[in-house]
Amino acid sequence: KDVITPLEQLMVEKEGYLQKAKIADGGKKLRKNWSTSWIVLSSRKIEFYKESKQQALSNLKTGNKPECLDLCGAQIEWTKEKSSRKNVFQITTVSGNEFLLQSDIDFIILDWFHAIKNAIDRLPKD
Numbered sequence: 001k002d003v004i005t006p007l008e009q010l011m012v013e014k015e016g017y018l019q020k021a022k023i024a025d026g027g028k029k030l031r032k033n034w035s036t037s038w039i040v041l042s043s044r045k046i047e048f049y050k051e052s053k054q055q056a057l058s059n060l061k062t063g064n065k066p067e068c069l070d071l072c073g074a075q076i077e078w079t080k081e082k083s084s085r086k087n088v089f090q091i092t093t094v095s096g097n098e099f100l101l102q103s104d105i106d107f108i109i110l111d112w113f114h115a116i117k118n119a120i121d122r123l124p125k126d
């Protein structure tokens with residue numbers, strides 16, 4: 001397996017808007033609440049920003065941290081059962097956090113699925 005250098009860890013692989021719903025936190029089920037999120041994928045993690053990229057950048061200065069998903073050992077799978085929406089996949093982290101991501105636009109969600117799956121597959125499982 002390729003070693004991921006510290007520089008690579010910082011590099012953004014993909015970013016953009018998707019619909020996001022966090023449905024579990026540490027294994028505890030949450031009430032589903034879809035919202036638009038600016039999503040930043042790097043080699044080890046995904047960051048979710050509630051706001052536009054501009055606002056996110058200004059929040060960085062004030063020390064406001066985005067929600068973070070650790071991709072090490074995470075699982076990703078398409079789901080039809082967890083939502084009435086089309087084009088939904090779920091990411092489950094080792095810590096028991098569950099996120100649904102969705103876009104109505106087929107190629108956008110497919111690109112994201114493959115980018116995240118590739119990132120997970122490159123990482124050590126533990």
Ligand code: I3P
Nearest residue numbers: 021031032033034081082083084085088100
């Ligand atoms: C939920 C809301 C979600 C819906 C969810 C509802 O209601 O309508 O959009 O998920 O369905 O429970 P509320 O806002 O009252 O919490 P989908 O859009 O993904 O279907 P669910 O309970 O079947 O997950």
